[in-house]
Amino acid sequence: xxxxxxxxxxxxxxxxxxxxxxxxxxxxxxxxxxxxxxxxxxxxxxxxxxxxxxxxxxxxxxxxxxxxxxxxxxxxxxxxxxxxxxxxxxxxxxxxxxxxxxxxxxxxxxxxxxxxxxxxxxxxxxxxxxxxxxxxxxxxxxxxxxxxxxxxxxxxxxxxxxxxxxxxxxxxxxxxxxxxxxxxxxxxxxxxxxxxxxxxxxxxxxxxxxxxxxxxxxxxxxxxxxxxxxxxxxxxxxxxxxxxxxxxxxxxxxxxxxxxxxxxxxxxxxxxxxxxxxxxxxxxxxxxxxxxxxxxxxxxxxxxxxxxxxxxxxxxxxxxxxxxxxxxxxxxxxxxxxxxxxxxxxxxxxxxxxxxxxxxxxxxxxxxxxxxxxxxxxxxxxxx
Amino acid sequence: xxxxxxxxxxxxxxxxxxxxxxxxxxxxxxxxxxxxxxxxxxxxxxxxxxxxxxxxxxxxxxxxxxxxxxxxxxxxxxxxxxxxxxxxxxxxxxxxxxxxxxxxxxxxxxxxxxxxxxxxxxxxxxxxxxxxxxxxxxxxxxxxxxxxxxxxxxxxxxxxxxxxxxxxxxxxxxxxxxxxxxxxxxxxxxxxxxxxxxxxxxxxxxxxxxxxxxxxxxxxxxxxxxxxxxxxxxxxxxxxxxxxxxxxxxxxxxxxxxxxxxxxxxxxxxxxxxxxxxxxxxxxxxxxxxxxxxxxxxxxxxxxxxxxxxxxxxxxxxxxxxxxxxxxxxxxxxxxxxxxxxxxxxxxxxxxxxxxxxxxxxxxxxxxxxxxxxxxxxxxxxxxxxxxxxxxxxxxxxxxxxxxxxxxxxxxxxxxxxxxxxxxxxxxxxxxxxxxxxxxxxxxxxxxxxxxxxxxxxxxxxxxxxxxxxxxxxxxxxxxxxxxxxxxxxxxxxxxxxxxxxxxxxxxxxxxxxxxxxxxxxxxxxxxxxxxxxxxxxxxxxxxxxxxxxxxxxxxxxxx
Numbered sequence: 009x010x011x012x013x014x015x016x017x018x019x020x021x022x023x024x025x026x027x028x029x030x031x032x033x034x035x036x037x038x039x040x041x042x043x044x045x046x047x048x049x050x051x052x053x054x055x056x057x058x059x060x061x062x063x064x065x066x067x068x069x070x071x072x073x074x075x076x077x078x079x080x081x082x083x084x085x086x087x088x089x090x091x092x093x094x095x096x097x098x099x100x101x102x103x104x105x106x107x108x109x110x111x112x113x114x115x116x117x118x119x120x121x122x123x124x125x126x127x128x129x130x131x132x133x134x135x136x137x138x139x140x141x142x143x144x145x146x147x148x149x150x151x152x153x154x155x156x157x158x159x160x161x162x163x164x165x166x167x168x169x170x171x172x173x174x175x176x177x178x179x180x181x182x183x184x185x186x187x188x189x190x191x192x193x194x195x196x197x198x199x200x201x202x203x204x205x206x207x208x209x210x211x212x213x214x215x216x217x218x219x220x221x222x223x224x225x226x227x228x229x230x231x232x233x234x235x236x237x238x239x240x241x242x243x244x245x246x247x248x249x250x251x252x253x254x255x256x257x258x259x260x261x262x263x264x265x266x267x268x269x270x271x272x273x274x275x276x277x278x279x280x281x282x283x284x285x286x287x288x289x290x291x292x293x294x295x296x297x298x299x300x301x302x303x304x305x306x307x308x309x310x311x312x313x314x315x316x317x318x319x320x321x322x323x324x325x326x327x328x329x330x331x332x333x334x335x336x337x338x339x340x341x342x343x344x345x346x347x348x349x350x351x352x353x354x355x356x357x358x359x360x361x362x363x364x365x366x367x368x369x370x371x372x373x374x375x376x377x378x379x380x381x382x383x384x385x386x387x388x389x390x391x392x
Numbered sequence: 393x394x395x396x397x398x399x400x401x402x403x404x405x406x407x408x409x410x411x412x413x414x415x416x417x418x419x420x421x422x423x424x425x426x427x428x429x430x431x432x433x434x435x436x437x438x439x440x441x442x443x444x445x446x447x448x449x450x451x452x453x454x455x456x457x458x459x460x461x462x463x464x465x466x467x468x469x470x471x472x473x474x475x476x477x478x479x480x481x482x483x484x485x486x487x488x489x490x491x492x493x494x495x496x497x498x499x500x501x502x503x504x505x506x507x508x509x510x511x512x513x514x515x516x517x518x519x520x521x522x523x524x525x526x527x528x529x530x531x532x533x534x535x536x537x538x539x540x541x542x543x544x545x546x547x548x549x550x551x552x553x554x555x556x557x558x559x560x561x562x563x564x565x566x567x568x569x570x571x572x573x574x575x576x577x578x579x580x581x582x583x584x585x586x587x588x589x590x591x592x593x594x595x596x597x598x599x600x601x602x603x604x605x606x607x608x609x610x611x612x613x614x615x616x617x618x619x620x621x622x623x624x625x626x627x628x629x630x631x632x633x634x635x636x637x638x639x640x641x642x643x644x645x646x647x648x649x650x651x652x653x654x655x656x657x658x659x660x661x662x663x664x665x666x667x668x669x670x671x672x673x674x675x676x677x678x679x680x681x682x683x684x685x686x687x688x689x690x691x692x693x694x695x696x697x698x699x700x701x702x703x704x705x706x707x708x709x710x711x712x713x714x715x716x717x718x719x720x721x722x723x724x725x726x727x728x729x730x731x732x733x734x735x736x737x738x739x740x741x742x743x744x745x746x747x748x749x750x751x752x753x754x755x756x757x758x759x760x761x762x763x764x765x766x767x768x769x770x771x772x773x774x775x776x777x778x779x780x781x782x783x784x785x786x787x788x789x790x791x792x793x794x795x796x797x798x799x800x801x802x803x804x805x806x807x808x809x810x811x812x813x814x815x816x817x818x819x820x821x822x823x824x825x826x827x828x829x830x831x832x833x834x835x836x837x838x839x840x841x842x843x844x845x846x847x848x849x850x851x852x853x854x855x856x857x858x859x860x861x862x863x864x865x866x867x868x869x870x871x872x873x874x875x876x877x878x879x880x881x882x883x884x885x886x887x888x889x890x891x892x893x894x895x896x897x898x899x900x901x902x903x904x905x906x907x908x909x910x911x912x913x914x915x916x917x918x919x920x921x922x923x924x925x926x927x928x929x930x931x932x933x934x935x936x937x938x939x940x941x942x943x944x945x946x947x948x949x950x951x952x
Contacts, residue, residue: 102727111730114590117547212590263527265465266496266528266531268498269490269494270468270496271465351935360732362523364523364932
């Protein structure tokens with residue numbers, strides 16, 4: 009498959025997962041090939057026998073999320089995407105104090121200073137700089153704020169590195185204090201003081217961050233970042249640019265939020281509709297064996313492999329994940345990938361644009377939405 | 393298909409001049425019909441003692457799209473019952489969904505329909521967010537829906553206006569945008585002001601220049617109103633004016649009406665735009681001035697944006713004003729965004745307090761506007777959900793408008809200066825059921841160009857609300873006895889009985905397609921979205937809207 013209009017290595021690597029053999033992928037029960045109807049029946053049986061299922065991964069598009077919600081309601085499943093901790097960093101910071109964000113077109117045409125907080129985004133988002141207009145006539149200076157102890161990532165041309173001593177929590181607190189004028193910007197404030205001065209002097213500053221690269225309690229760093237943006241907006245213009253939410257996480261979060269009124273890490277439990285940002289952490293629930301069945305969705309092929317927990321597992325995934333789903337009590341159903349084998353919709357990283365994905369070829373595989381619809385109907389039939 | 397007969401009800405159908413006569417209604421294939429001679433109804437429902445109206449139509453309610461979903465993300469604490477989660481629905485036809493001022497789309501559909509509403513229109517769709525908006529509306533069950541796409545703060549429009557581009561080109565751009573976003577109309581929000589805020593301008597009066605593009609809100613409003621007129625779009629320009637919430641903004645509102653120079657337009661949530669600067673607190677009601685202007689300008693219609701006391705969240709495209717008001721956020725947090733060189737948004741939680749002078753006066757101003765404008769066909773009942781209060785407060789609002797003594801009782805409980813001095817004290821008008829029917833269904837249908845909605849004449853869609861007569865109008869309008877959508881019973885006595893997918897209203901104006909060359913060039917330079925991915929086709933719209941019916945509304949013949 010050819011990549012046009014971009015040199016993105018991540019896109020190239022993603023596309024390399026779609027060889028010719030996909031269409032021959034077959035559903036499996038306990039690692040043994042079976043027909044699709046038997047796999048649906050087996051999946052429904054696992055969910056029917058579960059007292060507390062977990063829906064994880066959530067690597068799907070809007071249609072998949074729309075089909076997942078009724079099944080989550082029917083089973084009382086806890087839903088948490090892969091990378092849920094990162095998603096919740098941004099969400100909890102926003103729920104506490106709010107946020108002011110911007111989008112790619114605004115950055116490209118308006119930013120005069122882009123500060124990447126704590127990491128070099130182009131290492132994971134190879135198109136980041138180009139999309140911000142860097143090297144394509146954009147006028148922004150780009151600074152990366154990194155720990156002095158960092159191994160020194162490959163800084164791209166034109167990125168200026170500003171280092172800080174200690175941890176990012178303290179650095180952001182000091183930066184926020186300097187921007188707010190609570191700490192004098194002088195030699196004692198060092199490089200952070202100088203950075204604060206540049207932020208204050210810029211017309212439209214953008215503070216970009218990758219929630220997935222932040223340490224535990226990263227919400228505190230994002231809160232400081234949001235506070236800096238808020239302070240700057242008293243006199244000049246500034247905005248945050250969160251990067252992340254890929255592989256369907258932010259898309260499923262958006263869909264569950266609009267359907268139910270509450271964001272992910274939710275459950276339609278016996279007492280009602282619960283949103284528990286800390287308790288409903290998939291990794292912890294699996295470690296503590298607080299759930300007794302897992303439905304893992306990974307239709308893009310770029311998600312983490314399904315966890316190898318010792319409980320009944322249903323995996324709807326890219327055919328490459330078949331090998332990771334073996335053994336008794338497992339059901340694997342290969343599904344098509346939105347934007348490759350089927351049409352679909354995914355939110356762009358900045359959250360404002362819902363991108364249409366067109367099918368580029370017929371792969372003969374069902375969509376996540378198809379499979380979930382059939383599982384839901386089978387389950388309703390079983391419990392009726 | 394069999395015919396259903398509703399018999400014994402008093403029909404209030406202002407579009408057809410029917411005011412309370414007992415009439416039978418026949419429904420076949422989802423439509424109101426005249427039965428063939430001797431035709432027997434397969435099903436009969438006795439609705440004696442009931443008032444029958446067309447299904448309610450809310451033409452300005454923030455039910456879907458980016459900022460609405462941000463409000464939900466921001467306010468999870470609203471979605472609890474004290475220490476407990478909100479209980480799951482007892483009705484097996486409903487999926488779990490929270491309510492209140494940031495309801496899920498599912499609850500939005502259920503609660504509107506239980507109240508007798510059958511259509512709702514999202515007023516602030518960003519073109520870049522159009523798919524998302526249609527997705528949310530498609531996931532709002534039962535209700536028909538549509539949206540107005542926002543223009544007038546997008547850089548391309550402002551740039552064209554600024555360099556004096558040919559008006560026909562601007563008109564074609566407006567036509568293209570409506571078509572690409574599958575919109576029902578166009579809304580302008582703080583004309584030019586959202587963009588100006590991105591250039592660090594903090595205020596923009598009607599005749600003040602945008603600091604970068606050097607164009608005024610007056611030019612923006614006039615150009616857009618003219619474009620829609622020429623495109624033949626039935627709903628005229630939907631205007632959220634300049635200086636929302638600012639004391640003395642009546643001046644801006646009157647100047648905006650003047651900027652129209654007689655072109656048709658709809659001024660939305662005018663309560664927030666009808667403030668004077670009199671009195672010791674330099675904040676006063678300008679409802680009378682506004683009503684006089686509306687009475688004198690037949691080209692203008694309004695919806696009110698009544699406020700209701702209690703917690704809500706304001707979700708607006710007006711980044712400039714929401715930033716300015718963010719200090720009043722309660723709880724103290726808010727979300728803002730600059731979006732795609734096209735729009736913005738601001739989500740500010742707010743608690744309207746009856747003992748707060750400003751809030752109490754806002755409440756009185758809204759009611760004064762309802763009661764001082766003479767022509768109910770140009771006034772639509774809204775709370776600008778959720779900005780003035782959630783849509784579930786409509787029955788209470790209806791009682792305030794219909795029951796003078798109830799109104800006086802409520803007014804007496806407010807901040808003493810308002811209770812004692814509000815002009816509302818001296819207004820004796822009580823709206824009739826006929827006037828309420830105009831403001832909640834007949835007028836919005838007419839203002840949107842929906843020929844087969846909002847009335848009960850032959851051929852109309854059988855969207856019907858049947859209310860049991862009750863002197864307590866709040867109780868009466870809270871729980872209709874029956875609600876029909878396209879002839880199907882969807883709610884009975886406050887309980888959902890069927891959950892069909894609603895349809896999508898949109899318009900498809902004609903325009904010169906060569907404008908696409910200009911747009912392609914613009915998007916290539918901006919580099920954010922591939923031009924070929926922008927427009928939503930009919931098939932894609934259908935999948936966004938969950939397979940609901942597509943309901944294109946006809947444009948009128950061009951006047952030029």
